[in-house]
Amino acid sequence: MILRHLLLVVERDFRLLIEYRLFLIIRWLWFGIQIAIFGLAISQLVVLEGYINYYAAGIYVATLYSAAMFVAVDISEEAEHGVVDYLLSLPINRNILIIGRAIGGGLRSLAATAPPLVITLLYVGVRNPYTLISAVAGLALLSFGVAGLAITIVSLLKSGAKTDILLGALDAFVIRLSTVFYPREFMPEAYSAAAAVNPLTHASEVFRWALGLPYEGDPIFSMVMLLAFMVSMTSIGVYLYEKRMEGGGWTS
Amino acid sequence: MSINGGVAVKLVNLTKYYGKFLAVDHLNLEIYDREIFGFLGPNGAGKSTTLLMITTVLRPSEGTAYVYGVDIRKDPDRVRQMVGIAFQDPKLYWVHTPYEILYWHARVCGYSSSEARQVVKEVLTRFDMWEARRKRAFELSGGMRKRVEIAKVFIQRPRLAIFDEPTAQIDVSGKHMIWEMIKELRDEGSTIILATNELYEADVLSDRVGIIYKGRIAALGTPQELKDTIPGGDVLEIDLDRPPSDEVVRRIEAEPEIVEVRRMNQRIRMYLNRVEEVLPRILAMLMESGYRVKRVDMREPTLDDVFLHYTGVKLVKEE
Ligand SMILES: Nc1ncnc2c1ncn2[C@@H]1O[C@H](COP(=O)(O)OP(=O)(O)OP(=O)(O)O)[C@@H](O)[C@H]1O
Numbered sequence: 001m002i003l004r005h006l007l008l009v010v011e012r013d014f015r016l017l018i019e020y021r022l023f024l025i026i027r028w029l030w031f032g033i034q035i036a037i038f039g040l041a042i043s044q045l046v047v048l049e050g051y052i053n054y055y056a057a058g059i060y061v062a063t064l065y066s067a068a069m070f071v072a073v074d075i076s077e078e079a080e081h082g083v084v085d086y087l088l089s090l091p092i093n094r095n096i097l098i099i100g101r102a103i104g105g106g107l108r109s110l111a112a113t114a115p116p117l118v119i120t121l122l123y124v125g126v127r128n129p130y131t132l133i134s135a136v137a138g139l140a141l142l143s144f145g146v147a148g149l150a151i152t153i154v155s156l157l158k159s160g161a162k163t164d165i166l167l168g169a170l171d172a173f174v175i176r177l178s179t180v181f182y183p184r185e186f187m188p189e190a191y192s193a194a195a196a197v198n199p200l201t202h203a204s205e206v207f208r209w210a211l212g213l214p215y216e217g218d219p220i221f222s223m224v225m226l227l228a229f230m231v232s233m234t235s236i237g238v239y240l241y242e243k244r245m246e247g248g249g250w251t252s
Numbered sequence: 253m254s255i256n257g258g259v260a261v262k263l264v265n266l267t268k269y270y271g272k273f274l275a276v277d278h279l280n281l282e283i284y285d286r287e288i289f290g291f292l293g294p295n296g297a298g299k300s301t302t303l304l305m306i307t308t309v310l311r312p313s314e315g316t317a318y319v320y321g322v323d324i325r326k327d328p329d330r331v332r333q334m335v336g337i338a339f340q341d342p343k344l345y346w347v348h349t350p351y352e353i354l355y356w357h358a359r360v361c362g363y364s365s366s367e368a369r370q371v372v373k374e375v376l377t378r379f380d381m382w383e384a385r386r387k388r389a390f391e392l393s394g395g396m397r398k399r400v401e402i403a404k405v406f407i408q409r410p411r412l413a414i415f416d417e418p419t420a421q422i423d424v425s426g427k428h429m430i431w432e433m434i435k436e437l438r439d440e441g442s443t444i445i446l447a448t449n450e451l452y453e454a455d456v457l458s459d460r461v462g463i464i465y466k467g468r469i470a471a472l473g474t475p476q477e478l479k480d481t482i483p484g485g486d487v488l489e490i491d492l493d494r495p496p497s498d499e500v501v502r503r504i505e506a507e508p509e510i511v512e513v514r515r516m517n518q519r520i521r522m523y524l525n526r527v528e529e530v531l532p533r534i535l536a537m538l539m540e541s542g543y544r545v546k547r548v549d550m551r552e553p554t555l556d557d558v559f560l561h562y563t564g565v566k567l568v569k570e571e
């Protein structure tokens with residue numbers, strides 16, 4: 001029953017993908033634009049050979065992060081329709097519900113960003129099947145972890161407007177304080193320290209390693225960090241949910 | 253059948269504060285196995301809040317409830333295995349269709365995919381929603397959305413089925429269909445809690461009614477018991493062939509169920525309890541005394557009279 005419920009919750013969240021066709025296309029275009037304009041422009045400034053490839057890998061990770069964070073927007077919108085109350089009333093274990101939503105949201109984000117991923121892989125070129133699998137696994141861990149974080153945030157804030165504001169703020173910080181755009185050696189010390197523990201950094205580096213691009217640190221260590229990130233985010237989500245979560249009281 | 257001496261749900265000091273506002277005030281109540289329990293109260297009485305606590309969607313501020321002996325605070329997962337609720341406001345995500353919503357619900361409730369397809373078709377057809385099954389939730393009318401919400405419970409067929417104002421927004425034929433289906437569900441062995449502010453619905457459907465007002469239970473019993481508890485709640489009028497004598501009036505007043513007698517020419521109006529028991533005795537006495545009865549009219553109290561009696565306010569505004 002537990003596995004069955006988990007799969008049903010995952011499937012329900014994953015299927016929302018179909019509802020976002022237009023939105024997805026816009027997101028993919030935005031990815032292309034970022035690479036075409038900013039990537040090329042910045043390549044002129046940064047003293048790093050093949051910066052456009054470096055940038056493409058990073059911007060993919062940032063795109064995946066935003067897509068996974070978007071799970072929070074879905075959930076708060078659902079909540080405004082009262083659907084959270086419905087889900088809470090079902091004969092599904094609450095932990096399974098949260099883990100399922102994190103996995104479903106994570107998978108959906110991966111699927112939603114599949115075309116940019118494939119383009120990056122084809123354009124930059126992957127080293128070998130082993131690195132490809134590792135990269136996808138690392139990105140999946142990031143995606144599940146961020147979706148778990150998104151669920152935690154939205155459950156605690158219980159407000160669409162507050163969620164939007166916090167996501168905006170987080171976006172600005174989390175992406176900048178990582179190696180999405182440039183290596184840590186180009187950062188001020190405080191930034192660099194933050195970037196060292198940022199899961200976006202680790203996802204970017206694993207991805208770059210898999211693509212045969214210049215990378216920092218140890219890919220295995222980065223994988224461990226991503227796994228730790230996912231496990232801790234879902235655990236915190238489950239814990240806080242149990243403590244704080246109840247139906248009702250949602251504001252727009 | 254029942255594992256708990258016939259009690260399906262037991263509320264023990266169940267309380268909910270929203271901030272400082274006391275919405276549900278230390279409720280103590282037992283709902284019996286396989287009964288339809290009507291939870292009758294005006295807007296804001298605390299019906300929905302109570303039901304949401306029983307379904308473990310809201311956390312009680314104080315007290316608890318037991319569903320078939322299982323504490324909602326200690327083992328909410330097991331409680332939810334036994335409970336299904338149709339919410340007052342349909343909880344449908346706007347992009348989903350009735351078919352998707354009910355199919356997923358059926359799968360969660362343990363149906364295999366082929367069983368789920370079948371039961372969803374049956375229930376949607378019964379609810380007259382098969383045609384509209386592929387519309388999205390935002391394209392449905394208010395009554396249609398409500399039908400989808402209620403259909404969930406009829407797919408789940410839980411041991412404790414909770415309906416929060418099930419027929420609000422539903423048309424007349426739909427109301428009757430839903431009442432029939434609720435009775436069927438009870439006859440199959442489910443316990444039903446029905447929150448409503450419609451007197452008629454509470455009266456015809458409920459085995460017992462709990463009147464809730466300002467977060468407290470004001471009165472509890474079968475609809476008939478409740479009506480009988482109002483002193484002088486029944487009204488009996490008898491028209492005679494001539495004005496009654498003082499002696500006749502005295503003898504009527506001597507009946508223990510009589511609260512008040514008024515003489516109006518040839519008519520006697522009595523305020524009394526249990527009119528069905530008293531009426532034969534009064535008629536016999538009148539005929540014995542040589543009167544001819546030309547007309548008898550009686551009116552039972554409604555649940556609104558009950559409501560007025562216990563809360564001091566009327567549920568239905570006088571026209
Ligand atoms: N989320 C909430 N936050 C604050 N107060 C609330 C909340 N939900 C309900 N209340 C208040 O609690 C009281 C009881 O509300 P509840 O919804 O339980 O009433 P009800 O009996 O179901 O009424 P109705 O017939 O209108 O559905 C009301 O005064 C309401 O304003």
Ligand SMILES: [Mg+2]
Pocket residue numbers: 299300301340416
């Ligand atoms: Mg209500």
